[in-house]
Amino acid sequence: AQKVTQAQTEISVVEKEDVTLDCVYETRDTTYYLFWYKQPPSGELVFLIRRNSFDEQNEISGRYSWNFQKSTSSFNFTITASQVVDSAVYFCALSELNNAGNMLTFGGGTRLMVKP
Amino acid sequence: SQTIHQWPATLVQPVGSPLSLECTVEGTSNPNLYWYRQAAGRGLQLLFYSVGIGQISSEVPQNLSASRPQDRQFILSSKKLLLSDSGFYLCAWSVGDSNQPQHFGDGTRLSIL
Numbered sequence: 761a762q763k764v765t766q767a768q769t770e771i772s773v774v775e776k777e778d779v780t781l782d783c784v785y786e787t788r789d790t791t792y793y794l795f796w797y798k799q800p801p802s803g804e805l806v807f808l809i810r811r812n813s814f815d816e817q818n819e820i821s822g823r824y825s826w827n828f829q830k831s832t833s834s835f836n837f838t839i840t841a842s843q844v845v846d847s848a849v850y851f852c853a854l855s856e857l858n859n860a861g862n863m864l865t866f867g868g869g870t871r872l873m874v875k876p
Numbered sequence: 877s878q879t880i881h882q883w884p885a886t887l888v889q890p891v892g893s894p895l896s897l898e899c900t901v902e903g904t905s906n907p908n909l910y911w912y913r914q915a916a917g918r919g920l921q922l923l924f925y926s927v928g929i930g931q932i933s934s935e936v937p938q939n940l941s942a943s944r945p946q947d948r949q950f951i952l953s954s955k956k957l958l959l960s961d962s963g964f965y966l967c968a969w970s971v972g973d974s975n976q977p978q979h980f981g982d983g984t985r986l987s988i989l
Contacts, residue, residue, distance in 0.1 A: 795977055797980075803964060803985070805966065807977045812975065857975075861910075861925045861927050862974050862976060863925065868918075
């Protein structure tokens with residue numbers, strides 16, 4: 761069965777620091793998809809990125825970057841020059857190919873607090 | 877573009893009262909629909925999902941139920957609320973294959989007194 765582990769339950773940084781959120785997954789499928797979501801204090805989950813298992817290119821979007829390493833089953837998320845608005849809970853999730861209903865397996869989340 | 881509406885935003889209910897939370901999606905057809913619950917400071921728990929009208933799958937046995945009377949409408953109900961039903965309830969939708977993300981509503985904060 762699939763599993764997603766976010767070992768860091770809470771991280772606190774000072775504004776402008778870089779921070780990396782870890783995500784480790786387990787799956788028996790060779791084709792799968794990984795996602796990151798952001799949950800700000802208002803509560804809604806915001807989709808950030810999707811990565812296919814056959815595409816190991818890292819991705820950068822502004823201050824956000826994602827490092828996908830199949831060899832270590834990790835999909836880590838780095839925020840460069842963090843800002844107070846980055847304070848949120850971040851969830852990593854996994855979807856296996858052909859699962860009925862597009863089910864996602866979520867990690868437990870990492871609460872990021874960015875202090876001014 | 878697709879949008880998802882969830883209401884009410886907050887709700888305070890006494891123990892033993894009924895519950896009805898509604899979620900509707902606009903701008904897409906035959907979406908997969910989901911209800912999640914999030915306890916304070918905790919992760920997401922999938923409660924129900926639906927791949928079509930009248931098709932409901934339950935992930936966790938409890939006193940909650942779900943219905944999908946229309947293609948883009950998903951309702952979460954209870955006949956008698958328990959204290960343990962308190963939490964943040966999120967509705968989500970997705971379309972297409974398993975490579976597509978789920979998109980979430982703004983959530984309902986439910987407090988049971």
